Amino acid sequence: xxxxxxxxxxxLADGTRSEEYPQLYVRKSHPVHAHEDGSVTLGETDxxxxxxxxxxxxxxxxxxxTYTVIDNVRLxxxxxxxxxxxxxxxxxxxxxxxxxxxxxxxxxQATLEAIDFTFPNTQEPLLAFEIxxxxxxxxxxxxxxTCIDDALIREVELAVATTTFxxxxxxxxxxxLFEQKVLGCDEPVAKHFTLHVVDNGRTxxxxxxxxxxxxxxxxxxVGGAGGFARGMIAGxxxxxxxxHVLLMDDDVQIHPEAIKRTFNLLSLVNDEYSSAIVxxxxxxxxxxxxxxxxxxxxxxxxxxxxxxxxHKEYSExxxxxxxxxxxxxxxxxxxxxxxxxxxxxxxxxxIIEEKGLSLPLFIRGDDAxxxxxxxxxxxxxxxxxxxxxxxxxxxxxxxxxxxxxxxFFIAQAASGIYKNVNMLDSLNFYFRSDLKAFNYDxxxxxxxxxxxxxxxxxxxKRIKTDELNQQIWAKNEQLKPISELDQPxxxxxxxxxGVWFPKQERDTMNKAYDLLTFNGQRGPSQLASGGVAVIxxxxxxxxxxxxxxxxxxVCVTQDGTQGVIRRKDRVRFxxxxxxxxxxxxxxxxxxxxxxxxxAAAQRELTSVEFxxxxxxxxxx
Numbered sequence: 001x002x003x004x005x006x007x008x009x010x011x012l013a014d015g016t017r018s019e020e021y022p023q024l025y026v027r028k029s030h031p032v033h034a035h036e037d038g039s040v041t042l043g044e045t046d047x048x049x050x051x052x053x054x055x056x057x058x059x060x061x062x063x064x065x066t067y068t069v070i071d072n073v074r075l076x077x078x079x080x081x082x083x084x085x086x087x088x089x090x091x092x093x094x095x096x097x098x099x100x101x102x103x104x105x106x107x108x109q110a111t112l113e114a115i116d117f118t119f120p121n122t123q124e125p126l127l128a129f130e131i132x133x134x135x136x137x138x139x140x141x142x143x144x145x146t147c148i149d150d151a152l153i154r155e156v157e158l159a160v161a162t163t164t165f166x167x168x169x170x171x172x173x174x175x176x177l178f179e180q181k182v183l184g185c186d187e188p189v190a191k192h193f194t195l196h197v198v199d200n201g202r203t204x205x206x207x208x209x210x211x212x213x214x215x216x217x218x219x220x221x222v223g224g225a226g227g228f229a230r231g232m233i234a235g236x237x238x239x240x241x242x243x244h245v246l247l248m249d250d251d252v253q254i255h256p257e258a259i260k261r262t263f264n265l266l267s268l269v270n271d272e273y274s275s276a277i278v279x280x281x282x283x284x285x286x287x288x289x290x291x292x293x294x295x296x297x298x299x300x301x302x303x304x305x306x307x308x309x310x311h312k313e314y315s316e317x318x319x320x321x322x323x324x325x326x327x328x329x330x331x332x333x334x335x336x337x338x339x340x341x342x343x344x345x346x347x348x349x350x351i352i353e354e355k356g357l358s359l360p361l362f363i364r365g366d367d368a369x370x371x372x373x374x375x376x377x378x379x380x381x382x383x384x385x386x387x388x389x390x391x392x393x394x395x396x397x398x399x400x401x402x403x404x405x406x407x408f409f410i411a412q413a414a415s416g417i418y419k420n421v422n423m424l425d426s427l428n429f430y431f432r433s434d435l436k437a438f439n440y441d442x443x444x445x446x447x448x449x450x451x452x453x454x455x456x457x458x459x460x461k462r463i464k465t466d467e468l469n470q471q472i473w474a475k476n477e478q479l480k481p482i483s484e485l486d487q488p489x490x491x492x493x494x495x496x497x498g499v500w501f502p503k504q505e506r507d508t509m510n511k512a513y514d515l516l517t518f519n520g521q522r523g524p525s526q527l528a529s530g531g532v533a534v535i536x537x538x539x540x541x542x543x544x545x546x547x548x549x550x551x552x553x554v555c556v557t558q559d560g561t562q563g564v565i566r567r568k569d570r571v572r573f574x575x576x577x578x579x580x581x582x583x584x585x586x587x588x589x590x591x592x593x594x595x596x597x598x599a600a601a602q603r604e605l606t607s608v609e610f611x612x613x614x615x616x617x618x619x620x
């Protein structure tokens with residue numbers, strides 16, 4: 001029997017974000033007046049145009065037709081007033097997307113009634129609609145839908161698992177939002193949705209938050225990997241059992257429509273993509289039109305980054321621009337080592353049962369390892385996204401040195417992935433860069449991560465993460481306000497460094513100096529000229545020319561408010577370099593043995609039985 005099936009809702013207004021960033025929702029010259037019941041009024045005067053070809057409201061025609069079984073697209077408006085509706089398609093060109101008018105219809109009706117429009121069959125990437133209001137137009141709701149044989153609709157039971165650690169200001173509002181807008185809606189997802197909140201901080205007040213389909217689990221502090229493993233187990237054991245588990249960060253804001261679109265996509269997915277992972281995009285919470293990533297990848301140097309970067313300029317990806325909206329839906333990605341980040345990652349249950357849970361890596365790289373181990377395809381779509389807190393991203397060596405190095409070596413050995421990456425080169429780069437920049441504690445964290453990998457899987461099983469984190473976190477540099485730094489040094493240098501990340505060009509003489517002396521720390525002391533340099537406080541940029549020959553470095557955060565002072569220490573340098581060389585010799589001798597140990601332990605470390613023991617799990 002042929003039935004109507006809603007694909008995605010048109011977001012008319014949702015409070016602060018739609019008011020401050022309307023270009024995500026509708027392009028217009030006059031306001032959209034939102035009402036408490038969710039309806040809106042358009043048009044203060046005659047002939048005002050409202051264009052819904054935006055990141056959140058354009059219909060991803062090419063994606064829906066690629067991923068699902070639909071063969072027709074329709075639009076329904078529940079509206080009243082006098083207005084014209086124009087159906088449009090957007091075609092990709094080498095420049096701006098080309099707008100093509102498909103049909104125009106004049107509407108006059110005095111009461112709120114449903115009006116349906118059918119898009120002509122087209123393979124253009126994006127569809128949208130425009131309204132020209134000829135006086136006030138009231139719209140109660142609008143959505144894209146399809147007519148389809150009900151035998152093609154899959155049964156979906158969607159579980160969302162979010163892991164939190166002292167992020168009540170985000171996770172509690174998200175719980176209430178899901179209760180009101182997902183569980184409380186009149187769409188199919190409401191009866192097939194369960195929320196699992198894994199509280200690694202054990203600080204949530206459980207009783208007021210729980211409900212029939214909302215569960216809160218106090219959990220040991222085992223990081224994102226452990227929290228999401230617990231969420232996967234909850235999805236397996238819920239009744240009815242989840243068909244998909246959606247992993248989601250705690251420090252995010254989400255529109256419930258992302259959940260609805262994900263559910264509808266899974267309900268209509270075709271056989272080719274039935275085992276694919278849905279990877280939601282990350283936009284900046286502070287700058288909501290700024291796109292960061294919807295699928296990640298690991299490059300040949302072991303660095304994590306976005307697989308899809310239209311125009312290859314990270315800072316230019318602004319989804320308020322139609323050109324970028326088109327590029328994100330149509331760019332073909334041909335890179336290795338792709339994964340879906342766990343800020344919004346929906347995994348089919350058969351994949352979890354076949355491939356296992358996450359490795360116990362605590363944090364950093366657990367999602368990349370899982371995405372590569374699974375071998376799945378990925379589905380992305382404009383509007384399936386979250387807004388992630390970005391301002392908290394101050395460099396911390398624990399998170400950028402110890403965990404990435406340890407976890408990457410483990411992932412390579414245990415799962416046999418990242419075959420094009422020489423992780424020794426990455427270790428060498430980080431360690432030597434930190435030594436040259438007098439960041440001795442960060443260099444030591446590199447070695448500690450490598451050492452813990454060499455200790456093997458039995459050591460990982462025994463680690464008490466609270467004790468480990470206390471030990472390694474103490475090695476993070478302690479930022480201070482600029483006014484509290486050593487004033488004789490700070491007052492005699494220019495902290496307004498201008499261009500933070502200039503390209504580092506070196507001649508042969510400077511390259512030889514850097515290689516042989518480790519920035520004046522090895523060889524005769526006369527090779528060091530002394531002095532002070534001011535550099536940015538980041539972990540990924542190595543300002544060779546600025547630090548060369550200096551004895552003191554003032555490292556300043558990008559907002560110019562905080563910093564640390566580093567001083568050359570030849571004794572510490574020699575100790576760390578000797579330790580590093582010893583570890584390289586050990587690895588060279590034991591490489592095959594240690595890799596075999598990790599490979600043999602992989603199935604156990606990702607099993608439900610292991611994780612239940614590790615979490616001291618009790619049935620709830």
